[in-house]
Amino acid sequence: MSAPAKIAVYSVSDLKNTTDDALPNYLSSLQFKQSHKLTDVRLLLGYTAVLISGALFYFDWKQGWDVTKPYTLPAVVAYFILNGAFTWWIWRVERGVVFMGDVGGRKIRISSRTEKHKPIYFLTVDYDSEKGKPQEIQIQASFTRWFTSEGYFVAKPFQQWLASEVPLIGEQDPSNVVEEIGRGNVNEEKGMASGVGDGRSPPTRKRKV
Amino acid sequence: MLSALGGFQPRQLATQVLNFALVLSTAFMLWKGLSVVTNSPSPIVVVLSGSMEPAFQRGDLLFLWNRGMDTQIGEIVVYNVKGKDIPIVHRVVRRFGGGSTPLQILTKGDNNAADDTELYAHGQNYLNRVEDVIGSVVAFVPSVGYVTILLSEYPWLKTAMLGLMGLTVVLQRE
Numbered sequence: 001m002s003a004p005a006k007i008a009v010y011s012v013s014d015l016k017n018t019t020d021d022a023l024p025n026y027l028s029s030l031q032f033k034q035s036h037k038l039t040d041v042r043l044l045l046g047y048t049a050v051l052i053s054g055a056l057f058y059f060d061w062k063q064g065w066d067v068t069k070p071y072t073l074p075a076v077v078a079y080f081i082l083n084g085a086f087t088w089w090i091w092r093v094e095r096g097v098v099f100m101g102d103v104g105g106r107k108i109r110i111s112s113r114t115e116k117h118k119p120i121y122f123l124t125v126d127y128d129s130e131k132g133k134p135q136e137i138q139i140q141a142s143f144t145r146w147f148t149s150e151g152y153f154v155a156k157p158f159q160q161w162l163a164s165e166v167p168l169i170g171e172q173d174p175s176n177v178v179e180e181i182g183r184g185n186v187n188e189e190k191g192m193a194s195g196v197g198d199g200r201s202p203p204t205r206k207r208k209v
Numbered sequence: 210m211l212s213a214l215g216g217f218q219p220r221q222l223a224t225q226v227l228n229f230a231l232v233l234s235t236a237f238m239l240w241k242g243l244s245v246v247t248n249s250p251s252p253i254v255v256v257l258s259g260s261m262e263p264a265f266q267r268g269d270l271l272f273l274w275n276r277g278m279d280t281q282i283g284e285i286v287v288y289n290v291k292g293k294d295i296p297i298v299h300r301v302v303r304r305f306g307g308g309s310t311p312l313q314i315l316t317k318g319d320n321n322a323a324d325d326t327e328l329y330a331h332g333q334n335y336l337n338r339v340e341d342v343i344g345s346v347v348a349f350v351p352s353v354g355y356v357t358i359l360l361s362e363y364p365w366l367k368t369a370m371l372g373l374m375g376l377t378v379v380l381q382r383e
Contacts, residue, residue, distance in 0.1 A: 039220050046227045053234035056241065065250035076242045083235065 009151045015143040016114045018153050019121055020098045023110065026159050027099055030172040032108065034101040038094050045089060049082035106132070108168055119143045127168045139165045229378040249275035249344040254287055254296050255354030260318030261285070261298055268355030271298060273344025279307065280314060280338055285346040288316065291330045296343060299325055305335065312338040 007014040028034055056075045060068045096111040106128040113122045122140045129135045146158035156176075163169050163176035170177045243252045256269040264285070265271070273287055280286060280301055287296045302324060303315035313335040317324040326334055336342060360367045 036220060039224075043220070043223055043227060046231060047223075050227065050230040050234045053238050057237055060241075065244070072241050073245045076238055076245060079234070079238045080242075083231070083238075086231075 005153075007147075007151045007153075009143075009147055009149065012114050012117065012119060012143075014151075015119060015147060016112065016121065019143070019146070019158070020112055022153060022155065022158060023112070023162070024099045026155070026162065027101065027108075027169070030103070030169070032099075032101045032103045032172070034099065038089075038097055038100060042086065042089050042094065045082055045086040049079050049086065052079050052082070103168065103172055106168060107134075108166075125166050127166065129167070137166065225379050229375055232374075232378055247274050247276070247344060249273045251287075251296065251343055254298065255357050256298055257295065257358065258318075260320050261300070262320045264300075264319055265298065265349065266351065268352050268358055270350040270354040271346045272348040274347045275342070275344035278312065278338055280304065280312065280342070280345060286314070286316065286336075286342045287344055287346065288336050288342045290328060290333075290341070293330075297325070297328060298346065303335075314338055314342075 005018070007018055009015065024034055052075055056068065056072065059071070096113050097109060098112045099108070099110040101108060108125065108127040110126075111124045113124075114120065115122070120140050120142055122138070124136065124138055126134060126136045141161050145161060146154050148154060159173065160176045160178050163173045164178050240252075244250060246252075252273050252275075254271050254273065256265045256267055256271060259267055271287065282301050282304055285298060285300050287298050289296050297316075299316035299318045299321075301314050302317045305313045305315075315324055315326070315335050329336070360370070
């Protein structure tokens with residue numbers, strides 16, 4: 001959240017990417033410990049494939065086709081198996097995970113997605129409840145809540161949204177929990193664009209009852 | 210624009226670099242896969258000269274097949290001459306041997322007055338089917354290969370294109 005970057009507010013993927021990046025930053029700033037297991041496996045699969053192809057390229061360039069011919073088929077097969085595993089990992093295993101980690105032994109896993117041409121941020125949150133039971137909740141919010149009309153990300157309302165909607169995050173960051181009535185962003189409810197004039201003050205007012 | 214790279218976390222940077230590397234390596238491995246299937250070191254070639262007109266024009270893209278070594282007269286083959294690294298596309302006009310002895314062939318460009326003996330390596334009067342030929346032409350697409358002629362005649366275009374490709378892949382996320 002240092003050096004605020006301006007994005008194009010009409011680009012849903014810009015909105016999503018910026019928010020995806022902000023989410024782990026926020027959770028790490030609390031007591032959450034991030035696990036990079038999924039990313040690391042994906043990187044390992046990808047780079048192994050690239051390494052095989054790089055080795056074949058170098059070998060082929062130095063020795064020529066007649067020498068490399070017997071190694072080419074195994075290398076090509078291995079490459080495409082790894083490449084397939086890489087794709088499978090992204091689509092079937094990661095499935096849009098933006099944060100995986102735990103706090104005090106309680107696991108949390110957050111996946112994000114957007115729908116085409118809709119400025120709505122969908123999150124699926126799997127976490128361990130207070131009793132240690134795994135729970136899943138689906139939450140969604142309009143990007144207008146934490147982006148100004150100029151395209152600047154404002155952290156506060158985003159954090160308030162997460163802390164209020166996800167109990168596990170709320171427990172870690174009680175000061176950002178706001179009651180349903182206090183979050184009222186009148187403009188948003190009326191379906192109007194809720195840009196903030198100066199781009200600095202958060203668009204929501206905390207009004208606890 | 211480039212400042213976008215500076216803000217990345219190490220894993221994010223590794224991901225972006227990987228995306229670029231995967232684009233290049235997939236293209237290379239598809240090419241190599243095609244090489245294995247066709248048994249040819251260079252399964253797709255671009256016609257560089259007009260020596261086979263009117264059959265092929267400069268810039269036509271040819272698909273080669275190098276299995277089945279019993280090449281007949283009239284087939285169009287692509288061969289490399291030892292010591293020269295530009296493949297030549299010409300038609301087979303004579304064949305000698307075959308069977309238990311190695312098949313030898315003589316080629317000629319349709320648009321050339323004489324056969325290819327002049328083009329072969331010094332002292333070579335025919336081609337060895339197994340050693341010199343990299344495949345027979347089985348299909349072609351007109352003109353689309355002209356881009357590569359431009360790229361090889363103006364090498365800076367190649368650098369510019371590669372740089373542009375790299376930049377796009379690294380900077381965009383979807």
